[in-house]
Amino acid sequence: MGDDSAGDFGTSYYRSLDPIKNLQIRVHLKRVTGSSLVPKAVLPGGNRNEDVAEGQEGIPLKPLRKKSGAAGGGGEGSKAQEEEQPNTENEDLYIFDWQEKVFSRREVQLYSNEASCEGPLEQKYFTDIKQQKAEGGRKTKRIFSYTDYDSFTHKEEESLTTTSPNEEPSFLAEKMRNVRRRKKMERRTRDAQGDPMLMQRRTNLVVERPSEEQKKSSHVIDTPMNTMYIMADLGVMDSEPKEEDECTLCTIKVSMGGVITVSPDFTHHRDPYTIVTDSAGRDTFQYTLTLASKSMSSKEQARENKMYHELLQRHTDIITAYVGQDFEQAPPSTLRLCILGEIVSAKNFEYDGLYVHYFVELPRHWAADRAQMLSGVTQTCFTKEINREYTSNFSHPFEMELYYQMNEFTEEDQDTLPKWPQLFLEVLSLDTWQRYRTEGYGCITVPPNPGTYTFEVKMWRPLGKSSYDDMRRFFIGGSPELEDPSYVSVPLTHDGKVLSRFGLKTETTGSVTVKLNLMQQSRAFMDQISSRKNVGTLIDRLGGMTVQSSVAGVLDLFQKARKRMQAAQDKLTTI
Template sequence: EAEVGWQEKLFSQFEVDLYQNESACQTPLDWQYHEEILKLEKAGGRKNYRIFTYTDHDRFTNLEEHCQKVTDSDHEVPSYLAERMANVRRRRQDRRPVEASSLKSKIITWEPSEEFIKNNHVINTPVQTMYIMGDLGPYGKLGHREYEHVLCTIKVDGNGVITVKPDFTGTKGAYRNELDGEKREVWKYTIENASVQLQPEEEESEQHMFRGLYSRHKEYLSGLVGSEFETVTAEVHYLFSVSAQGYEYDNLYVHFFLELPNQWSSPAFQQLSGVTQTCATKTVGWENVAYFCYPFTLEICDLLPFLADSLPQWPVLYFEVLSLDFWQRYRVEGYGSLVLPASPGLHMLTIPTWRPVELGTVAELRRFFIGGSPELEDITYVRIPSTFKGERLSRFGFRTETTGSVTFRLYCLQQSKAFLETSALRQRVRSVLDRLGGFSQQSSVYNVLEAFQRARRRMQEARESLPQDLISTSASTVHQSQEP
């Protein structure tokens, strides 16, 4: 057993034999190890012969980081990128702090040096490394480099993140090291987290300190950004899964894209188009169905405020179904479109599709033997083309044929501050269209009705609080004044 501290040096038998000889000492670090080994020998020698360490300053650490392999092959040839990346030193970057004045004047480096390029073309976080090694040689033959094995690698970066590789064993069992040789010795070892657990009072004070730090940082960021921005009106999230059925050919795949109206936007990372994998069909009942098992999500946010007197347009999902045969020939099987549902929850929507056709037998022969078929140049022609600006759209002469159908199973999640109004609005308005389309008219009508109800209740309370004789006297007086 050996208790090892962070960056604590434990010498191996090879290093003891090496650094005892003064002729092998070349660098100041070698001379320091030479003196430490002499003191250690005078004090009685090492207490542990199997476990030793390589610290951040040792040559082994530099070589290990420089010669890392991408694969586990013994005949791996490093690529050009691996060779270039090996020259980037992420450890012990001696960077002097840059003052604010010089930072503003040197935003762009017009003539970068080789060292500057090596240090800045990747994320260069300073890292300190330590290796805990094991000398697994047979008894009496310690100190051979081929028997040195890395038991654990510990790295600490400049952000304070500690990386332990391999991980703590826990309930996974011990790690194994099998040696090559006649006896095929197997060594087992475990790595346990022996840190002292925090007391509940210390943990609570630490959490309180973190909360205070985060709140101050949040206030600092909000102070930099300011409050002169419009809040997000709504966020709509969709989760899809697709299946297709009733098509002529097998091995189907679906190409889709989402068209956003003018009032809508999406995050920069959101992809609004995609292609599913090719899926073979299976017989379900009387139809051949392809279950793609291809879930994809759509996130639509940062909506601009809608006009109260107009109904907002909703995003449309356009899709086309295609087939791929053994000879890599593809055929268009159908086009369709889906207006995304406005109400939250689970929706099962089956959309029938169609494809354009040509008259005559030659077109069908070409489709069967060669592949390919008439295609839409603009897929938005399924509904109203995005480039159409007129009042009437004529499709006279455009021949189509009904094909199969695509079933969408989608989940809709909506978030908006407009949904958190009064309880009366929450009870009467269910969909986001009702929220955003007629919100102002409905709120004004509800306000008038509530004001009327409040006035009526006050009148009833005032009438009940009056004395009964006063009410009867006033009623008889009114009755007498009505008589002729």
């Protein structure tokens, strides 16, 4: 009908905990110009100027009067009365309640005939219009509304993919534009005897063999929203009402979660929205949207806050009754370590059909439950070339729960750093001829701090003393193995100061990616938070934040510096 301009027509979203029935919106519509840019005078006697075309409206001119003095002082009062009672033709003001039905001129003509009202909704509208005429007619001249029960759908509502203003709607959006996506009233008819109390279904709800047209029209996702449209009839009031003259002023949508969508937003203190009609006269209208809901008093707000607080407290009590107050705590002087790990993948090994055997070795003062599994084997996975690397993806999860006990300390343990558990990995291969081969060994020391870690463990395997071992590995399988897989690191049974591996020939193979999620629980942490003091006894022994973490940090920096030196030497050799 018209072109919208001179205003921010963006959509705003509000969230309200109050019932939606309390929503009220004040709409003030005013025609700024008449049928043309130059006002046409209307004489007091009722005669129009000859230039005024038939069917057009003119702006009435006030007769000239002499200014009244103090004795006559009624000018300001009459002006106030004119502002309180706007012109019904050029200005319209109304306060809408949520889902309040206000009929338009076209609807009054349509539903005034009882013969054209078939469904229960049309019958209700016929009764309302009849009662409205008995009470004096329509309350507004141009403003009306469409509720959620009406079969109106805004033609300009499109489901666009992006927010770009240059995007054009797709073919599906064009077809879905006119499809009503809100709940529909069930159409019923009277029975054969004409009894209005006995209603029968016009069609069966279940269609055994739907046609293609029924599939397209019925398979529509219903949006869980209630919609209300505030409209305006911008046509000439004396002419026949047309549907083309109707223009949407505001669209209000309310979801089940209490989110209110207002498009366009309330004007607040901004300039009013402007609409220019497409008619020959190019009439210009301005309108404002303001929130007219009654504000709550301080007593009502206090009563509502108290009610919400009681409801929340009751909900908390119910959850507490379900969960209970017995929270499992770690024993005194004990650290509980929960390991949630994953063997992600293995890369760049010689043979296919890989699987990983892993186990955790517990140092002194560490323990686990008897039912706890400290070892496991992954599934067999065949390799696939990804980014020029032969990769076997395992995604094998494992879970362990370990305890570090302080009550078993002796005087010799007071001056030694605690050792953390180690995760040992052994990669093996199995081909279709049932030939087993050892592909590599590796190990990880569990970090002392909680958090998420990702390790890429470099693997190696021992070599034989002659080419006979290589030939046996290739033809019949089998290869040199370690009798004790913990030999990859320093075994717990080793008592000496130096572990010599002189004479052992090894070969670098591939790598295994491991993820670890670590959680720590101890009563010492709670004591530290409650007392706000440094609890040094248990924390120092656990090596969480003190000496061991410092040593680990220094070693990490040393390894990084060593890698940078090796990279620099490689560049010099290439030059």
